[in-house]
Amino acid sequence: MTVEFLPAPGTPVELIDTPAMIVDLDAAEANIRDMQQVVASGGASMRPHTKTTKSPYWALKQIEAGAIGVCCAKVGEAEVLVEGGVNDILITSEIVSVSKINRLAALARHASIKVVVDNAENAREISEAAVSAQSEIGVLVDVNIRINRCGVEPGEPTTTLAKIVDKLPALHFAGLNGYEGHVFGFGDERIPETLEALEKLQYAVSEVNAAGLPIETVSAGGTSTHDITCKVPEVTEVQAGSYIFMDGQYVDQKLSFRPALTIMTQVISRPVPDRAILDVGLKSIANDYGPPRVLGLDGAEFTKLSEEHGTLSLTGSAQKLKHGDVVHLLPSHAGTTINIHDHYFCVRNGILEDVIEVAGRGKFR
Incomplete structure (x- = not known):
């Protein structure tokens, strides 16, 4: 029997379990x-x-x-x-x-x-x-x-x-x-x-x-x-x-809308100084329009996505990334990413405000 424990409103975003679909x-x-x-x-x-x-x-x-x-x-x-x-x-x-x-x-x-x-x-x-x-x-x-x-x-x-x-x-x-x-x-x-x-x-x-x-x-x-x-x-x-979430495929178009949906993931391994492994994979982020973008971490590049793991290549200050650190990714395609998640974790000013079910997930008939 599997029981999912959802965080309560008021939870700081960094305490939400990963991988998590976060909406600003x-x-x-x-x-x-x-x-x-x-x-x-x-x-x-x-x-x-x-x-x-x-x-x-x-x-x-x-x-x-x-x-x-x-x-x-x-x-x-x-x-x-x-x-x-x-x-x-x-x-x-x-x-x-x-x-x-x-x-x-x-x-x-x-x-x-x-x-x-x-x-x-x-x-x-x-x-x-x-x-x-x-x-x-x-x-x-x-x-x-x-x-x-x-x-x-x-x-x-x-x-x-x-x-x-x-x-x-x-x-x-x-x-x-x-x-x-x-x-x-x-x-x-x-x-x-x-x-x-x-x-x-x-x-x-x-x-x-x-x-x-x-x-x-x-x-x-x-x-x-x-x-x-x-x-x-x-x-x-x-x-x-x-436009509501503005995924990675649209960022370079310089439209007036702001990226609002990210996948929050966590570093689960730092095997060598220039590589970090994340707990996000193809089961939690889509790559049909290319790899996700790493947000707010200069020197980090997403280089590989497998079934359960994501790989970052690290240079410069990004090599300070530690085991357990949180990383935010901008999916290349929001629609196909959303379809593999159960919930939106809706956040305002870094605090969880609501948890919303992706009620239409898998409704492809």
Whole structure:
């Protein structure tokens, strides 16, 4: 029998057992406020993507700050959000299996649920399930705007699918969805590629409008492009997500948001002067976008990540690092790191304020 002892609020951060996922509440809350302000000033609404946070706790904080609802990627994530009190959700991945479609239709009886589609038969299946469940589901046609993942092409394919959705019972044609997630750059260099992608979405909007179908929602954008996307007149909402914690992949972009989530780890071995071994491994920090960054320790470089161990190469003053010392790491990718933790340890001014369950962890169906 395994019993996990969680630290009580008021515990100094350095006394939390490691490896631990630490959130700086001041930084995260500032990021929420700043994104809300930027997007609103650009003329769009905020619908943050919760595939990063996987928690109704953070979703409700974002809604309290002014978001009109949230996005998620899976039906399982949506179920957790609704159970946690979130009542306006857009699922941004296509939902295709019979069991998931039935769960989607059932969930729509309890909250405002929207989903993207890029296939007419899929739309019909969702319609049939919604009719059977006596619910209504909002549908956004998913448009490929150069990310070359899911989505129909703008123009006739988009318009044809929108017409089909509009006529299906228990479905409400809500608009279009596009994601320019392939754009990743610095400052103004992002603008041409972002606008080129969004021109495809604008074209899709104009063609659907010309066919006589009203469009309520045009959802797009991400953390990398939020400040550009929100100013495009056709875009009604921005679905950025990573900004809340700002992981390592975004740091070099010099965006205005602060890193808010770190993995606190501890030195478990100092075998030689220029090497330290940490109690963090692939089971507690993701490396899909590269190794984590070492924070606040000049001369320390993260050089190896194995299943249960992390290796630091040490030079200069970093060689003073001792057995038992605490080290803070910035993950390269917050979303995949969060998905392997049970709890957020939320800290303010170095003191634990709250322990929040990662309720959406593992909800990939």
